[in-house]
Amino acid sequence: xxxxxxxxxxxxxxxxELNVNQIxxxxxxxxxxxxxxxxxxxxxxxxxxxxxxxxLVLQTxxxxxxxxxxxxxxxxxxxxxxxxxxxxxxxxxxxxxxxLIEGIKTNAHRLVARTTL
Numbered sequence: 001x002x003x004x005x006x007x008x009x010x011x012x013x014x015x016x017e018l019n020v021n022q023i024x025x026x027x028x029x030x031x032x033x034x035x036x037x038x039x040x041x042x043x044x045x046x047x048x049x050x051x052x053x054x055x056l057v058l059q060t061x062x063x064x065x066x067x068x069x070x071x072x073x074x075x076x077x078x079x080x081x082x083x084x085x086x087x088x089x090x091x092x093x094x095x096x097x098x099x100l101i102e103g104i105k106t107n108a109h110r111l112v113a114r115t116t117l
Contacts, residue, residue, distance in 0.1 A: 001030065002055040004066065024063045026089050030054045033065035033087035040085070040094055041069055045104055048073055049082070056089070063089045071108050079115055082107035 010016060030053070037051035050072060054065035064086040071079045083104035086095040 004055050004057045006057055006059045020058070022058055022063070024056075024058070024089060026063075028065070028087060028089050028092040030056070030065055032092070033067055033089075036087060036092065036094060037067040037069065037085050040096065041104070044096075045069075045101060046071075046108060049104070049108065051085075052081075054087070057086070064095070065089060069104055071111055076115065080111050082111060 005018075005020065008018070033054050034051045038049075041049040041051065048071055049069055052068040052070050054067040057064050057066045066084050066086055068081050069083045069085060071082050073079065083100065085100065085104075087093070088095075
């Protein structure tokens with residue numbers, strides 16, 4: 001599993017010290033987050049979309065599963081990642097803000113246009 005730190009201020013160069021001390025209550029597993037995103041994108045965006053393995057993202061005041069959204073066809077298989085949705089690790093709430101959903105749709109359309117199906 002991968003863990004990403006967000007909101008860390010890095011210097012342009014030189015040494016810096018990083019101490020991470022964050023308690024995270026994983027009430028929602030990575031697999032449940034992946035299944036929730038797959039269900040959401042299939043129901044509300046497009047049936048050629050599914051979720052892949054999430055990354056745990058530690059933010060300033062919370063943690064989320066960042067779940068990649070991928071476009072695939074039965075004939076061609078996996079075409080590529082078209083976005084990602086965050087799932088709160090404690091509540092299971094999906095971040096489905098309009099600009100994120102529109103970005104996934106736009107990227108999916110672009111990918112299909114470049115691909116010979």
